[in-house]
Amino acid sequence: MNKNARKEKPKFDREVCIACTMCVNICPTGALDLEIRNSTHGFRRYPVLTDAKKCIGCNACEQDCPSGAILMVPAT
Ligand code: SF4
Ligand code: SF4
Numbered sequence: 001m002n003k004n005a006r007k008e009k010p011k012f013d014r015e016v017c018i019a020c021t022m023c024v025n026i027c028p029t030g031a032l033d034l035e036i037r038n039s040t041h042g043f044r045r046y047p048v049l050t051d052a053k054k055c056i057g058c059n060a061c062e063q064d065c066p067s068g069a070i071l072m073v074p075a076t
Contacts, residue, residue: 010061014039015041016069019047023061026060030054033050034046
């Protein structure tokens with residue numbers, strides 16, 4: 001876990017996301033889930049941060065995303 005743990009959380013860009021589900025599968029805390037959402041690509045099962053309290057800011061989802069659709073932003 002990096003020193004920024006808990007200070008950042010993932011923000012998803014659905015226009016870039018290819019809905020591969022990798023981030024959901026790799027998250028060590030189960031903070032992410034898939035939900036049907038719309039984008040210019042149509043309705044898909046996109047990742048969402050369903051429980052921000054579970055996110056430890058480890059960056060694993062951002063680092064493993066194949067399309068660069070995740071940006072870590074300061075937690076609010
Ligand atoms: S930063 Fe880590 S804990 Fe938070 S959603 Fe991504 S993989 Fe899960
Ligand atoms: S890993 Fe990236 S491309 Fe795959 S579902 Fe997550 S955000 Fe989308």
